[in-house]
Amino acid sequence: QVQLVESGGGLVQAGGSLRLSCAASGRTFSSNGMGWFRQAPGKEREFVATISRSGGNTYYADSVKGRFTISRDNAKNTVYLQMNSLKPEDTAVYYCAASSSLVVVTAAGGYRYWGQGTQVTVSS
Numbered sequence: 860q861v862q863l864v865e866s867g868g869g870l871v872q873a874g875g876s877l878r879l880s881c882a883a884s885g886r887t888f889s890s891n892g893m894g895w896f897r898q899a900p901g902k903e904r905e906f907v908a909t910i911s912r913s914g915g916n917t918y919y920a921d922s923v924k925g926r927f928t929i930s931r932d933n934a935k936n937t938v939y940l941q942m943n944s945l946k947p948e949d950t951a952v953y954y955c956a957a958s959s960s961l962v963v964v965t966a967a968g969g970y971r972y973w974g975q976g977t978q979v980t981v982s983s
Contacts, residue, residue, distance in 0.1 A: 868977030881955030
């Protein structure tokens with residue numbers, strides 16, 4: 860069992876930055892690939908970024924590539940999402956998730972554990 864708790868969301872102006880954190884419980888954090896997803900009102904949950912168990916491999920959605928950076932600290936059982944150059948269309952609830960898959964997973968169905976989400980609002 861893995862419990863995930865996101866933090867760091869908030870209101871920011873377009874062009875600004877936020878850093879999301881996701882703290883995981885349990886001893887198996889380093890055994891899980893981690894991902895960030897987001898869901899805007901009236902839209903489906905969409906993939907944002909993922910990072911491998913060691914942190915050596917990352918993958919991003921085209922919409923955030925070059926602006927967002929995913930990282931992890933296995934000693935702290937925490938995964939981060941640094942978001943720069945934010946746009947109003949980045950407004951959504953952001954979720955972190957854990958996957959036991961050994962390969963890159965971009966589909967929500969590939970993640971077994973989910974956090975409760977944190978709201979990010981970007982004003983124009």
